[in-house]
Amino acid sequence: MMWLLRGLRNGVLTTRYPARPDPYQNSFPAAVAVTDAGRQPDAEQVADGCPTGAIQAAPDGRLFVDRGRCILCGACVRARPDLFAWQPGAATATAHRGTLVVPESTETDESLAALRAALAARVRRLRRSVHVRHVDAGSDGSDEWEVNALFNPVYDVARLGIFLTASPRHADLLLVTGAGARGMTEPLRRTLDAMPRPIVVIAAGTDAISGGLFAGSYATLPGVGDTLPVDVWAPGNPASPFTLLHAILLALGRAPTDAGVRR
Amino acid sequence: MTTSWTETSPTALAERLRAGRDAGRRFAGLYATAVDASHLRLTALMATPGGGIDAVDALAPAARYPALTPRLPAAFWYERVIHDLFGTIPDGHPRLDPLILPLPDDATRPRPGGAPCPAALDPDDHVLARRVLGTGLCTIPHGPVRSGVMESVEYLVETPGEDIPHLQIRPYYKHRGVEKRFEGLDLAGGLLVAERVEGVATVAHALAYAHAVEALCGVPVPPAAGLIRVLHAELERIANHLDVVLRLCDAAGLGVAVARFGWHKERILRLVGRLCGSRFGRGVVIPGGVSGPPRLSHTALGAELDRIRAALDPDLRLLLVTSSFLDRLRGTGPLPPARADEHGALGPVGRASGCRDDDRVSRGYDAYPLLGPAMVDDVDTGDALARLRVRVREIDESFRLIRAAADRLDTTGPLAAPCTPDDGRGIGWAEAAQGEVLYAVHVTGGRITRCAPRSASFHNLALFGEVFTGDILTDFPFVEASFGLSIAGVAL
Structure with missing residues (x-):
């Protein structure tokens, strides 16, 4: 009884996202942007300064940041504030690995649209009620905190019909964190096999996308992309709860669009 | 607070640490460093109450050295990790099961501190012991894919139905080669x-x-x-x-x-x-x-x-x-x-x-x-x-x-x-x-x-399997939560 009253004490704490934007989304740096799209004479040298090889120099001297490899350490922003800047906003998840490379991806708009359409057709029946199974494939532990945060009253994803399930047999969506530890390859594969079709797979966090700082270790694969058919890539180290929520909504075709809010 | 470094022989190390332990110091850790193809340096860390943390070195052959665990039970997990990473056998170790990296042979190991290791080492679960003895006793595997949003680890709960007489802990699934x-x-x-x-x-x-x-x-x-x-x-x-x-x-x-x-x-x-x-x-x-x-x-x-x-x-x-x-x-x-x-x-x-x-x-x-x-x-x-x-x-x-x-x-x-x-x-x-x-x-x-x-x-998880005296399966989540540990820091 005491706890019941305590639960009423502070009123509604839950964000209105995705129906409305949440101010917290834009209050911390969520990604690195390239502010100078021109050609840099020292592009190779700038790219070498990145500890995970996320900065790529094109042969013509233009710079790209692969957010799927970026661990948000900020070394580039500190060293070259004329070329790189922090970018707030949690809507950083994408449905194509290539589009994590900014400022521009090599993918054409048509192929992206086709990809989204195929995903939308697959998830049509899941849209309003989706059960999520999380698997850790070699995370540093912080990713699990952020996934758990989705179920606290601030994010409360149950209001959107998103639920956590213990059994892969009941799961529609596989949310994978961690750098792809070799020891987890087989358990991951078995979890995927146990899930009913259709399946949506989200690689949550830079580690899951590319291995992050642990790419190239003898004990990890470079992310989970080779083990699983990943549909949505959610960058961040770890991916913040808003990024994770954006990724889930994107997978379900329910993410807010630029044109207007859709639910 | 400064750290003192002293050197001893691998045969004298266990006694030396035991004496420090009996004098009220705390065993704080043990790690090894590859020196060359045939040697490694063991470094034990001892904490003095109200003082710093001191290191004791011992140069040991890469093949085997006398185990510390019989004299210093707290070194149990540390020596299993040394075996996992170096293939070195601590002679007289009570149970040298793989902990963070099960591999089929002792020759190909990461050997931290030494030459670059092979590009890939796949854990092999065939080398793990699976023993269940006793009437009506069965093993319930919790994990590696846990229920709920948790880090991957496998707890093998060996139980006759309700009590938990023994628990095996396998954190190797998320070993990252840190x-x-x-x-x-x-x-x-x-x-x-x-x-x-x-x-x-x-x-x-x-x-x-x-x-x-x-x-x-x-x-x-x-x-x-x-x-x-x-x-x-x-x-x-x-x-x-x-x-x-x-x-x-x-x-x-x-x-x-x-x-x-x-x-x-x-x-x-x-x-x-x-x-x-x-x-x-x-x-x-x-x-x-x-x-x-x-x-x-x-x-x-x-x-x-x-x-x-x-x-x-x-x-x-x-x-x-x-x-x-x-x-x-x-x-x-x-x-x-x-x-x-x-x-x-x-x-x-x-x-x-x-x-x-x-x-x-x-x-x-x-x-x-x-x-x-x-x-x-x-x-x-x-x-x-x-x-x-x-x-x-x-x-x-x-x-x-x-x-x-x-x-x-x-x-x-x-x-x-x-x-x-x-x-x-x-x-x-x-x-x-x-x-x-x-x-x-x-x-x-x-x-x-x-x-x-x-x-x-890492240090505390070694105790986790020992605290189920009198507890039953439904107490498991309470005990696990009350330890408050992160597996990422265990499997490294």
Whole structure:
């Protein structure tokens, strides 16, 4: 009884996202942007300064940041504030690995649209009620905190019909964190096999996308992309709860669009 | 506080450590470094009560050396890890099962500190022992894919149905090759890895790493940087302790309490994010100081802390009088003080069983000697409830320390001293929410040649299998939550 009253004490704490934007989304740096799209004479040298090889120099001297490899350490922003800047906003998840490379991806708009359409057709029946199974494939532990945060009253994803399930047999969506530890390859594969079709797979966090700082270790694969058919890539180290929520909504075709809010 | 380095022979090492143990010192860790193809150097770390942490070296053949575990039971897991990483056999070890990396042969191993290892080593679970004996006894595997959002680990619960007479722990699933990853990096690169060894204790790991590097530089950290370090370390402690409270409430099915503590924890993480740009305090600590001043004013920080406390304190008070909850914790997962002392149990787990050691107090660092943190030293019942009580009081003390640090903070001066390390080896420590974190860092020409992190999670998890006396399967989540460990820091 005491706890019941305590639960009423502070009123509604839950964000209105995705129906409305949440101010917290834009209050911390969520990604690195390239502010100078021109050609840099020292592009190779700038790219070498990145500890995970996320900065790529094109042969013509233009710079790209692969957010799927970026661990948000900020070394580039500190060293070259004329070329790189922090970018707030949690809507950083994408449905194509290539589009994590900014400022521009090599993918054409048509192929992206086709990809989204195929995903939308697959998830049509899941849209309003989706059960999520999380698997850790070699995370540093912080990713699990952020996934758990989705179920606290601030994010409360149950209001959107998103639920956590213990059994892969009941799961529609596989949310994978961690750098792809070799020891987890087989358990991951078995979890995927146990899930009913259709399946949506989200690689949550830079580690899951590319291995992050642990790419190239003898004990990890470079992310989970080779083990699983990943549909949505959610960058961040770890991916913040808003990024994770954006990724889930994107997978379900329910993410807010630029044109207007859709639910 | 300085670290002394002494040398002995591998045959004398066990006796030497045992004598230190009998003289009241605590076994704090053991790691090995590949010297050449046929030798490795064992380094044991011993903590002196109220003093520093000293290292004892012994050069041993790479094939085998006399095991320490028979004389020093706390070395049990450490020697299994040395076997996993080097293929070296500790002669006389009671049970040399693979722990973090099961491999079929002893020849191909990562060998940290030595030559580059093979590009890929796939764990082979055929080399693991599977033994179930006794009438009606069966094994229930919990994991590696757990129920709920948890880190991957496998607990093999060997049970006749209700009791848990034996538990096998297999953390190897998420082994990431962390120790090898440090090698060849510069100091800034090593810091990035250290922050991700155990992500929920980012600040503590960064601090222990920075302290090890600073021991090689011989420069004092600016006072303001010491205060900012304390600020972030204590916020991290509150978040971790709240996570434990949250998981205990979840195990008891207290839905409202889970929601309340989830909200409090989220507010702490958001406050950390507003202070430094990362919800986990990443990028704050750098060798020599901190990367910048807090991004919130003193008033704004104080006001937010007041708001959080005003909501949190009544919830903690109510939790500690919720009898349906306390009944599940009282007497659950008891760790007897004698066993805790023998093993040198760390952090809240140790303090709940009467181990009076806290690196912030016993071997203070940064601004802690100035702020005088109080150690919880009057709890020794050793059950899950005692561990909760220790954490609740530490949350209170952390808020006081944050306030005291913020009040004294003056960021007008420099916040980092230039840090150019001499070649050599440094030992650093810090008290994480889970307990003492230790780092041994070897540097040559500004590059890391060997780095051995030892998390409190690793040290304490070895005790986890022993505390189920009298407990049944439904107590499992309470005991697990009350230990409050992170598997990332165990499997490395």
